[in-house]
Amino acid sequence: xxxxxxxxxxxxxxxxxxxxxxxxxxxxxxxxxxxxxxxxxxxxxxxxxxxxxxxxxxxxxxxxxxxxxxxxxxxxxxxxxxxxxxxxxxxxxxxxxxxxxxxxxxxxxxxxxxxxxxxxxxxxxxxxxxxxxxxxxxxxxxxxxxxxxxxxxxxxxxxxxxxxxxxxxxxxxxxxxxxxxxxxxxxxxxxxxxxxxxxxxxxxxxxxxxxxxxxxxxxxxxxxxxxxxxxxxxxxxxxxxxxxxxxxxxxxxxxxxxxxxxxxxxxxxxxxxxxxxxxxxxxxxxxxxxxxxxxxxxxxxxxxxxxxxxxxxxxxxxxxxxxxxxxxxxxxxxxxxxxxxxxx
Numbered sequence: 001x002x003x004x005x006x007x008x009x010x011x012x013x014x015x016x017x018x019x020x021x022x023x024x025x026x027x028x029x030x031x032x033x034x035x036x037x038x039x040x041x042x043x044x045x046x047x048x049x050x051x052x053x054x055x056x057x058x059x060x061x062x063x064x065x066x067x068x069x070x071x072x073x074x075x076x077x078x079x080x081x082x083x084x085x086x087x088x089x090x091x092x093x094x095x096x097x098x099x100x101x102x103x104x105x106x107x108x109x110x111x112x113x114x115x116x117x118x119x120x121x122x123x124x125x126x127x128x129x130x131x132x133x134x135x136x137x138x139x140x141x142x143x144x145x146x147x148x149x150x151x152x153x154x155x156x157x158x159x160x161x162x163x164x165x166x167x168x169x170x171x172x173x174x175x176x177x178x179x180x181x182x183x184x185x186x187x188x189x190x191x192x193x194x195x196x197x198x199x200x201x202x203x204x205x206x207x208x209x210x211x212x213x214x215x216x217x218x219x220x221x222x223x224x225x226x227x228x229x230x231x232x233x234x235x236x237x238x239x240x241x242x243x244x245x246x247x248x249x250x251x252x253x254x255x256x257x258x259x260x261x262x263x264x265x266x267x268x269x270x271x272x273x274x275x276x277x278x279x280x281x282x283x284x285x286x287x288x289x290x291x292x293x294x295x296x297x298x299x300x301x302x303x304x305x306x307x308x309x310x311x312x313x314x315x316x317x318x319x320x321x322x323x324x325x326x327x328x329x330x331x332x333x334x335x336x337x338x339x340x341x342x343x344x
Contacts, residue, residue, distance in 0.1 A: 014069045016237065016244070019050035019062040020273075021074040023193055024097050024285060025229060026255035026293045028073075028273040029266060035251050045244060059167035063131075065089040069237045071248055072230075077136040077317075078166070079230035080309055083327055084318055090238050091328040092249055093295035094305055095229035098213040099193040099284040101141060104205040106181055111188060114149035114209050117156055123177050123186035124158040128165045134173045136317065137227065141190050144224030145209075159186045178203050192227075194276040194284035213286040228308055231295060233332075242332065250336035252295055260290035297330050 018036070020027040030036065036047045050062045050070075061067030065082040072079070076094065083089050105111045111120065122142055126135045146152065161180045163173045177189045178199055188208065191199055200207050216222045231252065238245050259266035266289050271281040285292060305324055312318040 014237065014241070015046045015048060016248075017048055017050050017058070017062065017067055017070045018248075019067075019070065019072040019074060021229070022274050023227065024099065024270050024273070024289065024292050025073045026095060026231075026252040026295055029255040029259055029269050029293055030251050032269055032272055035255075036248070039247060039251055040244075056167070063167055065232065065234065067234070069234055071233045071237070071245065073252065074229060075133045075137070076228040076230040076305055076308055077312060078131065078133045079232050080305075080312060080322070081131045081318060083232075084320060084322055088234055088236075089232040089327075090235045091230055091232055091324070092245070092332050093231040093252070093297060094301040095231070095292070095295050096301065096304070097227035097229060097292045098217045098286075098288045099227070099292070100197065100213055100286075101193075101211045101216070101225050102191045102196045102200055103145060103188060103208040103210075104181070104191055104196075104200055105188050105208055106184075107204055107206050109187065109206060111206070111208050114145060115151070116208070117146070117149055117151055117188060119155065120187040121157045121159045121185075123161045123180050123189040125161045125163055125173050125177055127163045127173065129167070131166070131317070133166055134163060136312065137192065138190060139315070140224040140311065141192075144222060145190070148221065161186065174199055178205070181205070194271065194274050194280040197280045197284055198276050213284065213288045213292075217288055217291065223304070223307075226304070228304055230305070238329065238332070242335075246332050246335045246339065249295075249332055250339055253333075253336055253340060256290050256293040256295070259293045263287075263289065266290070266293075295333075297328065297333055302328075 018027060031049065050058060058067060062070060062072060063078060063082065064085050065088045066086060079089065125138045126132045161176050163176045174191060174195055177191065180186045181189045182203065211222060211225055216225045233245055267278055267282050270285065270289060271278040274281065302324060309318065309321065309324065313321050
């Protein structure tokens with residue numbers, strides 16, 4: 001019997017969509033191991049991955065949370081934007097991804113440290129569409145890097161680099177940045193995580209500086225390099241089948257414990273998710289894969305989400321400020337943890 005099964009009588013279950021970003025997520029650690037399928041093996045519950053579906057309405061619907069019966073674990077900025085669009089989602093938990101961030105340039109460029117960014121053209125990616133999560137990640141990272149370097153925006157020039165719509169599966173964000181760099185459109189770029197390490201090697205780029213996962217975890221000044229994730233769910237699904245949502249979230253909570261108990265297998269799964277080599281994933285996440293997979297609603301996580309919302313609003317990337325407390329439903333996390341403790 002599933003550890004998350006309730007004693008309630010069976011009810012008709014809808015088709016449930018699940019979506020996650022290609023970098024490390026708790027959902028990614030369970031998706032390829034068949035955890036969801038085993039959870040509902042003997043029940044009429046059908047879970048379908050958005051990633052394996054190319055229908056435009058499905059791809060767009062997971063971004064703005066208009067897709068019915070969706071549970072999503074991905075970047076928190078898009079989750080905030082989507083909630084402002086239609087208020088269909090409810091926030092269940094927050095995650096914080098720690099992985100390497102590389103500042104890179106072309107071979108032969110006289111850029112040897114962060115102080116050499118003065119007077120340079122920095123690539124700033126922007127995906128097509130109304131909201132670009134890659135732009136948010138890149139701009140937050142650049143602002144953090146410039147602060148560490150003791151440099152201001154007036155000392156550099158941002159060069160726009162256009163990429164595919166964020167609904168495109170495994171879009172071309174990193175590739176476009178490398179093309180702009182090698183083609184002379186920009187002087188310096190930022191590459192993230194294991195895919196970034198792979199591109200540094202394959203494109204023979206010069207790594208000016210690498211912030212390791214441990215650096216980012218240890219230094220509050222580097223908070224802008226932490227990738228904040230949000231686990232959100234369609235409010236109609238939550239209201240109609242809170243039992244299923246609780247069990248799904250319980251599986252996600254367990255992912256961090258599994259990653260800490262089986263670190264080599266967890267790295268392998270993270271590599272599969274990101275379509276990278278295991279060695280690059282191991283280097284990118286260091287010893288923090290388990291910490292990155294953890295989900296919660298602790299005050300420090302909620303404060304980080306508030307900071308992100310303030311940052312987005314200040315840069316006119318969100319139309320208005322929303323009350324995160326009103327968006328959040330902590331009861332699901334509490335119930336999932338309770339189920340885990342009962343079965344322990």
